[in-house]
Amino acid sequence: MLVCLLLPAAYFVQAQSKYFTRTGAVSFNAEGAMDDIEEVKAATKTATCVADQASGQMEWAVLLKGFQFKNALMQEHFNENYVESDKFPKATFKGQIDNHANVKWTTDGTYPVVVNGKMTLHGITKDLVAKGTVQVKSGKPALASDFFVKLSDYDIKIPSVVGTKIANEIKISVNANLEPFKK
C-alpha cells in the first residue's frame, strides 16, 4: 500500500530532474593534412539529448543524415561510403558525469565536467571520455564539449586517394541548450 503511494511520487521527482533538447548542435571537422580549398566540415542542429541531474547521466543521439556539408557530393559520400547512414542511421552517446555532485543545475554558473561513456557510430561502440562544461544561465543549463575521435576506431575507412584530405582523428563539437523535462 505504502509502495503504491510512494511510487508515483518518486517517479514525479525523477521526471522533474531531467533536462532535454531536440535541437542540439553537433559539428565536426575532419580537415586532413593537405591544405585544400575544400573544407571537410559538417554540422547539424537536430541532435537530441537528455541529461538526468539526479544521477549525472546523459544521453545523446544524432541522425547522421542531418549533417549538412558545404559540398553536396561530400555529404553524399559521407552518408553512402563512410558512415553508411542507411545501415546505421544514428550516432549515440551514453555517459556519466564523473563529478556530477559539483554541478548545481539550478544555480547560475559554469561547471567544468568530465563525462565518461560510450559512443556508438557505424555500428561500433567505443569508450569515450569528453571534457566539457555545464553552464547554467537564468536557471537553464547548457552543455558544451569538444572532443576527438579516431575514424579507424569505428571502422570508417578512408580510401588512400583522399587520405590526405580527410583526417583520421576528427574534432567533434557539441552544444545544447537544455530545457527542463515536464511530462
Place this chain on the structure above:
Amino acid sequence: MKRLIFLITSALTLFFLPLKGSAQEGSLLDILGKDEVTDYTTNAFKSSRVINGHSMEMISEGTLDFRILHRFGRISDGFYEMFGLDRASMRIGFDYGISPNLMVGFGRSTAKKEMDAFVKYRILWQSKGSKNNPVSLVWVSGITMNGLKDPIGNPEVPVTLSRRLGYYHELIIGRKITDRLTLQLSPTWVHRNIVDNQLIPNELFAVGFGGRVKFTQRLAFVWDYGYVINRFPGNLLANPLSIGLDIETGGHVFQLHFSNAVGMNERAYLSDTNGDWLKGDIQFGFNLSRIFQVKKRPIE
C-alpha cells in the same frame, strides 16, 4: 493445488523478471518519444542516368553535373576497326540541380548534330519514417533538335525548324528495394515531328526497365532496357539494351558499358537504328560524370 499455484506463479515471475530488468535499463532518450523524421531514400543509383535512360535519382540542389558520354564503334566491325575503338560518337552535356526535386539539362550529340534539353521533376520521393512512400515518381520531359544541314534528305520536303524537332516524356517509377538492389520502370512517349515514311509512326510508346545491383560501395552492375511497343513490325530496329558497371572514384562516376544503342538521348536511343546484340552489333562506351558544387551551402 497450492503447490501448483506456487509453481505457476514462480514460473511467471521468472519469465517476466528479465523483461522487467531490461525495461528499467531503457534509454534516457525514451522519454522524448519517437522521432518525427522522414528518412528519404538516397543513392538508389550513383548517377541521374541508369546508362542511357534517366534514373530515379536527381542531382543535388546547386550542383552542376558535367557529363561526357562516349560510344565507340561496333565490336562486329572487326579487327580493321579495332573492334569499334577506331570510331567514336559523343554527347557532351550539362545538368543543373535547381532544387532537390527539380533539375534541368542540355547536351549535344555528334550523331545527327543533335541538341537536346530536358526538365526533370521528382513528384514523389521514396521515404520511410513519418512519411512512408514506397516508390519515387519522377517525370522527365525533353526536346531534341536535329542539327544536320539536310535533316530530311528529301528535296520535296522543305526543312523547317519544326521538322527538326522531337519530344519525349516519361514517368519513372522506381524503388530502392534493398541497399543492394534498385529497380525502375519508365513508361515513355516519344514524338517525332517528321519520320522517314508514312509507315513509321510519329508516336513511339516504350517502357524502360532499369536496375542496379550494388557489389561494393563503389562498384555496381547496371542495366537499362527499352521495350518499344508500337515499332513497325519487321523493321531492323532492335530495342536498346545496355549493361554496364558503375565505378565511383570520389568526384567522378564512371559508367562503363556495352550497348546496342548509338543514341544518347531518349529520342535517339529509342527510335534510331540500333544494332543486334546477337550479331555482335554492340559498342563499348562510357559515361563520365563530374559534379561541381556551384551554389554555396551554408552549414551553420
